[in-house]
Amino acid sequence: MTTTHRTAGNTPSSLRYDRRTLWQKDKDHFIHPFTDFSLFHEKGCDLIVDSDGIYVEDAHGNRFIDGIAGLWCVNVGHGRAEIGQAMAEQATRMAYFSTFNNLSNAPAAELAAKLAELAPANLNHVFFSCGGSAANDATIRLVHYYFNRLGKPSKKRILSRRNAYHGTTYLAASLTGIESNNWDFDTLDHLVTHLSEANLYRRPEGMSEADYCDHLVAELEETIVEIGAENIAAFIAEPIMGAGGVLMPPQGYHARMQTVCRANDILFIADEVVTGFGRLGHFFASEAVFDTQPDIINCAKGLSSGYAPLGATLISDEIYKVLGTPQRKGGVLSTGFTYSGHPVSCAAALKNIEIIEREAICENVREVGPYLAQKLKTLADHETVGDVRGSHFMLAIENVADKATKKLLPVEARVGDRVAAEAQKRGLIIRPVGHLNILSPPLIWDREVVDRVVAILDEAFAATTVSLKADGYL
Structure with a gap:
């Protein structure tokens, strides 16, 4: 849908940072909510420093589709100057x-x-x-x-x-x-x-x-x-x-x-x-x-x-x-x-x-939401995808070890994290929650964006299956 946003990368000089220094400050001083500190102490954070519409950008200049609306909340998209x-x-x-x-x-x-x-x-x-x-x-x-x-x-x-x-x-x-x-x-x-x-x-x-x-x-x-x-x-x-x-x-x-x-x-x-x-x-x-x-x-x-x-x-x-x-x-x-x-x-x-x-954003959700849910269900062919559920712009994929019994993979397999990491490599941020992957995007996605996202997820789940087998979890 057509929307008006600030252009990412066009950041005022007063908001520009020394990104390496900022990363270290964050690692040394910021207590992050809902964070696995065993990973944080080793790797620190991924700094998100810019945003525009459905996109966010990290400190290295990598651009991602935001699949979680920040945290279920950036409904009208990023960078709304008004x-x-x-x-x-x-x-x-x-x-x-x-x-x-x-x-x-x-x-x-x-x-x-x-x-x-x-x-x-x-x-x-x-x-x-x-x-x-x-x-x-x-x-x-x-x-x-x-x-x-x-x-x-x-x-x-x-x-x-x-x-x-x-x-x-x-x-x-x-x-x-x-x-x-x-x-x-x-x-x-x-x-x-x-x-x-x-x-x-x-x-x-x-x-x-x-x-x-x-x-x-x-x-x-x-x-x-x-x-x-x-x-x-x-x-x-x-x-x-x-x-x-x-x-x-x-x-x-x-x-x-x-x-x-x-x-x-x-x-x-x-x-x-x-x-x-x-x-x-x-x-x-x-x-x-x-x-x-x-x-x-x-x-x-x-x-x-x-x-x-x-x-x-x-x-x-x-x-x-x-x-x-x-x-x-x-x-x-x-x-x-x-x-x-x-x-x-x-x-x-x-x-x-x-x-x-x-901008009739609720109407956009009612039109695009069922299409998003329908396209996500095509991922059910992947070996680990047990369930695709939700409604409109609030959806989740549940990963399992066995579809017939619905048995979960062991916690140490970190299957949700694996899928999210593979998606992020390909330019999409989704949310891992244990054995789940959650999608709660900005409400301004259109069908073209949905098609791109599902193509990325298709690759991410395929790559995850390969890595789980290589590590002996499947």
């Missing part, structure tokens, strides 16, 4: 002022109103944070406050799911159900119960999709009976699980889970940090794709396309009636962040949303 200009103009006019104590700013007010316009049903109230983890963390605090105000202080337990990802702040990490994420970390286990993930590929053998959905809903009902509805505050779920494997739910799953929650006075929270702002072809996927009306939606990432840190919690009118009622004389809603409704971040988000609407 977003940078909107941020600069706001920073020059007023970079920051508090939103505490009935103070506000123009971008925050405009963005809150715009999100209420875009959101499903009656989600007309917005609490701003600094990103997805903070949004999920703040949401649970507000949910507990809500039930305390209703005189139901025992409703504390949050139902999440195994292999869910909801962030890495203390509470958000506790919601997260990816076991390896919390190795050697503490979590608030007394507040969270993890249900089974919805994993169609690894459902019990011989079980139909409909029966599998029944099984998952029954587990929720049984868990409510076991814990007691009077002790459960909310169920939180990603419409499609992201970092946990891009797991598509069975047909009707979310709507049925919400029905059970409503019947038991349990709030339904949709974590749309990844799925929001066009990744599935709509600003929000909950209603448009999964036929649900969440009580709360959390978003971040694509909200600003990663141009500035920003998260938001969209809250229903019913919940706001309680949150917005004066607590007691002199009492305040004493939660929030210094940067809640940060004017520069909100200015970036407003311009980002304007671009998504003006």
Whole structure:
């Protein structure tokens, strides 16, 4: 699709670096998140120093197609000069002022109103944070406050799911159900119960999709009976699980889970940090794709396309009636962040949303997304490709040792890393997560780019099979 971006390589002199010195500074001082330090201490980082549209460039001048949108977030593509200009103009006019104590700013007010316009049903109230983890963390605090105000202080337990990802702040990490994420970390286990993930590929053998959905809903009902509805505050779920494997739910799953929650006075929270702002072809996927009306939606990432840190919690009118009622004389809603409704971040988000609407980016995803999924499925002929799954611009490939049994390769084979390395050699960055490879590209890919990407992946999987056999893993 036709878009307007800054040209990569045309970097202002003030942003040019001594790249060798910078690499060393990074290696010596930057603690990277989600990094294997056994590799980092040996090799350091790959410095990405420039970007333009669907491309990024490293410190050696190598140019890559960005297959992960930074980290699920650069939805409108890199180098959007008009977003940078909107941020600069706001920073020059007023970079920051508090939103505490009935103070506000123009971008925050405009963005809150715009999100209420875009959101499903009656989600007309917005609490701003600094990103997805903070949004999920703040949401649970507000949910507990809500039930305390209703005189139901025992409703504390949050139902999440195994292999869910909801962030890495203390509470958000506790919601997260990816076991390896919390190795050697503490979590608030007394507040969270993890249900089974919805994993169609690894459902019990011989079980139909409909029966599998029944099984998952029954587990929720049984868990409510076991814990007691009077002790459960909310169920939180990603419409499609992201970092946990891009797991598509069975047909009707979310709507049925919400029905059970409503019947038991349990709030339904949709974590749309990844799925929001066009990744599935709509600003929000909950209603448009999964036929649900969440009580709360959390978003971040694509909200600003990663141009500035920003998260938001969209809250229903019913919940706001309680949150917005004066607590007691002199009492305040004493939660929030210094940067809640940060004017520069909100200015970036407003311009980002304007671009998504003006360039019909959601429509592009709805047109190109099925083509991308169809083309990726042609990779199923490779020996290690067990499953190709996902929807639109949110997809994953699961690598296995044996397609018939779905047995995984040993961890030390690092199959996801191998595929990603082979793809990077050929000019494409994808994300390895254990035995998975994830694609979550900028939403401006067209069919020509899809064809190039799939050709690269075809070569990458072929080369990976050769190396796995050479090393005795196949």
